Amino acid sequence: MANETKIAIVTGGSRGLGRSTVLNLARSGVSSVFTYHSNSAEAEKVVALAREEGATAIALPLDTGDVSGFAAFIEAVKAALATLGAERFDYLVNNAGTSHHNAIATTTAEELDGLYNIHFKGVFLLTQALLPLMNDGGRIVNISSGLTRFSFPGSAAYAAMKGAIEVLTRYLARELGERGIAANTVAPGAIATDFSGGMVRDNPEVNRMVADNTALGRAGEPEDIGPMIAALLSPANRWVNGQRIEVSGGMLL
Template identity: 40%
Template sequence: MKTALVTGAGRGIGRAAALKLGADGFRVAVNYARDAESAKQVVRTIEEGGGQAFAVQAELGAEGAVESLATQLEQQVDRLDVLVNNAGVAAQRRLEDETAEGFDRVFAVNVRDLFFLTQRLLPLIPDGGRIVNVTSGVARIAYPEGIAYAMTKGAVQTFTLALAKQLGPRGITVNNVAPGIIDTPMNAGWLRDNPEAEAYAASLHALNRIGDPDEIADVIAFAAGDASRFITGTTIDATGGGNL
C-alpha cells in the first residue's frame, strides 16, 4: 500500500485531501498542529471507509516541528509515495500594516518549514513519487491586501520549479495546486454568515461561486496519482476562474 502525508490535514483543504487519498487507497499520515480530535475524526472516517490512516502531531512553524514530524513518520513507514505540503497560515495585512513578527510567522509556516520538511523527507520518497504543494491563486495577481502571504505562495511556486527540474530524472513529479476562495475554516471569519462578503467573493470567480474543499482535494488527488505522471513543475489553477 502506498503512503501519503498531508500536512495541515485536520480541517479544510487538508482534511478533504486526506479523505480523498484515503478513499483512493493510500495509507494516509494525517498531520495536525493542535486539534487532536479533528485529526482523529479524519483517521476514523478513513478507517470506516476501509482505508488506513494515522495521526501525526507537529505544528509547522514552531521550533523543532520538522524534525518531530519526520521522526514520527519514520516510526510508522519506511517510504513516502506522496507528500502534500498543505499546511499554511494566512496574513491579510497590507504593506503598511505588516509587522516583523507577522511576516516571520507566515514565512516560517508557508515557506521555511515546507522547504525543510521536503528536504528532510526526500530520502523516503521513491522514484516515481509525487510532491504536491498547495499554493494560491493570489500568486498570479496583484494582492496588496495580503502582500506577505502572496509572497510566500510565490516563493513556493519558485521552489516547485527548481525541485521539479532536480527530481525529474527520478520520475518524481512536483506540482502546485492553486485554490481560489474556498469555504474553509481559514476563511470562515469574513466569509460565513456574511452574504455581502460571500457575494463579492463569488463574483471574483468566473464560475460565480465559492469553491468547496472537496473540489480542491480532487485536483490534489489527480496530481498525486498516476494520471499526472507527465505533468511536473507547473501550477494547476483551481480558482474557478479567479480574477480572469
C-alpha cells in the first residue's frame, strides 16, 4: 500500500519560522525532513517536539548556500524518505536564510555574493535538485519578506534577493503547473526571533517601532507564521497558486 502520510522538506527547520512550520505540520499529521546549519542540539529538540505531536521529523545538516553539498544532501533525503516508508515527498518550504544590514553605498561584493548564494542561487538549485523527488500535485512555499513591499535603509541587498525569489515563485507556478504543483511566496513582516541578532525580539525600541507601524499593534511571533504555512500547504488551499501572501499583521499599510 502506498504511504498515505504527507511529507514536507523544510530548510532551516531548527529555529524560528522553520521550527514553527515543522511543528505545525506535525500537528496536521505531516512528517518532515528538515535541515539545520550547525546546531544539532536544537535540531534534535525539534525532532522530539514533533514526536510529541505524533509525527516523525528527521533532521539533516545542510549549508543551503553551498551548492557543492547538494548532491550528497539529495542522497541523504532519499535515505530519510525510505525511513518514512516513501520514495517521494509532497511539500517543499524554502525557509533557510541569513539577515543582512548595510547601506547600498557600503555593501561589499562578498556580502552580495553571500546573500545571492543563500537566498537565490541556493533556493533555485536546491528546488531544481529536489523536483524529481516531489510528488505530482505537490506544493512549494518560498519565504520572502515584507521588505519587498516597504523599504528600510540598509536592507536593499537582502530585499532585492527576496524580490528575485518572488519572481522565481511565479515562474515555478507556471512551469510546474503541468505536474499539478503549486508554488506560492509567504512574506513575513518583522518577527520576534533570533533573526538579525534578535533585533525585533530583544531591542525594545525596535519592537515598539514595529508595533507602532503595524495595524494589529504588535510585532509578529513565529507562531503567527508557522500555522499559516501549514494551512497554505493543506488541501483547503489547493487553488492558491503563484501568489505573494504577506503575513505581517498589517505592517506599514
